[in-house]
Amino acid sequence: xxxxxxxxxxxxxxxxxxxxxxxxxxxxxxxxxxxxxxxxxxxxxxxxxxxxxxxxxxxxxxxxxxxxxxxxxxxxxxxxxxxxxxxxxxxxxxxxxxxxxxxxxxxxxxxxxxxxxxxxxxxxxxxxxxxxxxxxxxxxxxxxxxxxxxxxxxxxxxxxxxxxxxxxxxxxxxxxxxxxxxxxxxxxxxxxxxxxxxxxxxxxxxxxxxxxxxxxxxxxxxxxxxxxxxxxxxxxxxxxxxxxxxxxxxxxxxxxxxxxxxxxx
Numbered sequence: 001x002x003x004x005x006x007x008x009x010x011x012x013x014x015x016x017x018x019x020x021x022x023x024x025x026x027x028x029x030x031x032x033x034x035x036x037x038x039x040x041x042x043x044x045x046x047x048x049x050x051x052x053x054x055x056x057x058x059x060x061x062x063x064x065x066x067x068x069x070x071x072x073x074x075x076x077x078x079x080x081x082x083x084x085x086x087x088x089x090x091x092x093x094x095x096x097x098x099x100x101x102x103x104x105x106x107x108x109x110x111x112x113x114x115x116x117x118x119x120x121x122x123x124x125x126x127x128x129x130x131x132x133x134x135x136x137x138x139x140x141x142x143x144x145x146x147x148x149x150x151x152x153x154x155x156x157x158x159x160x161x162x163x164x165x166x167x168x169x170x171x172x173x174x175x176x177x178x179x180x181x182x183x184x185x186x187x188x189x190x191x192x193x194x195x196x197x198x199x200x201x202x203x204x205x206x207x208x209x210x211x212x213x214x215x216x217x218x219x220x221x222x223x224x225x226x227x228x229x230x231x232x233x234x235x236x237x238x239x240x241x242x243x244x245x246x247x248x249x250x251x252x253x254x255x256x257x258x259x260x261x262x263x264x265x
Contacts (some may be wrong), residue, residue, distance in 0.1 A: 003077050022023045022047060023055045027064055027080065035073040093217065093226055094125070096259035100252050101228070110230040110245060112252070114217075115151040118143070120171035121150040125226065127209025145171055147187055150214030151227035153200035157178045157191050158216075158224045164191060199246055202229075213245050215253035230251050 022045075029044055030036050038056060042049040056074055059065040063079030093114070101112035105128045114126040121143040146152030147168055156164050168182050194200045200214040212231040216224040230249045232241070 019055075022051065023059060026052065026055050027059060027076070030074060030253045031076050031080070035068060035071070035124060037073045040073075046085060084110045085144055089261075093256070093260060097217070097226075097228070097256045098126060098128075100259075101126065101163040102257050104128075104230065104248060104252060105130050110232050110248065113151065113212075113231065114226055115149075115229070116226045117146060117152070117155040119172070120148050120167040122149050122155060122227070145146045145181060147171070148202065148206040150202040150212040150229040150231075152214075153194055153202065154214040154216050154227040154229075155224065157200070161188055161191075165189065199250065204234060207231075211237050211242075211245075213249045215249045216257075218257040218260065218262040220263075222264060223260060225260070228256065241258060 024043055025045055026047070029041060032222060033044075036044070038049055038052050041047070041056070042052045045052065047055075050155070050177065056065060060077070061078045062075070065074045065080075066077040067074055097114050101114065104110055104112050108130055111127075111129040112241070113124060115122040115124045117123075122145075124142045124144075125140055127139060127142070127162055144152065146156050147164075156167070159167075164187070165184055168184060168187065190200075198215065201211070202214070203211045206212075210231050211234045212229045214227050214229040217226040217228055219225050227247065234247060
């Protein structure tokens, strides 16, 4: 009798788990499509109309779906929005980025930096460096010109050309004669390439003897909220580890962006 009861309990838990999975699959389908009818959901999810109707009713009762009375179709409800808001509160770049960056640094391959745009400068939010042959004296709050860094070029790529030129000119004027001249034609050509490839490079521009690769960090709306760069000594650069530098940076950018809600990479 005891064994029978245990078996029934296991079956019940399995059945509940499968039902939950189906309900979540259905909710995801509605979220992706916008509005759906029961028959349409059954066809798209491969579930029977009876099961879909039962799941829709439960999700409707709990506020995860709502019914459009004009056409009888279903859309995402307010309770799903509340769950999404909770995710956005917890998915912050200061918590999502450091573990990914630390993993890269711990492997002893590259140094990792995270930054955002402020005026004509990139402001470093985080700088993680190993005990290898390069040391870049950057701490959180440090600044560097946007147009000289890999992170800065990634951030500039999100702006129209006119605004990029304005930022470069503002930086030059604010530094008076101390700022070197900027080849704006070459810069815009490089920025346009960044828009195409999604990757920016800086070799000895901001820091002598250092090559860096920058990638964008996007949030759930696909807006670029920050940039990540990985760096290594120029003297150690080969074709093979340049490819690895780019590949590692891309992967890290995707992982951090995914944690912030970007699902399109």
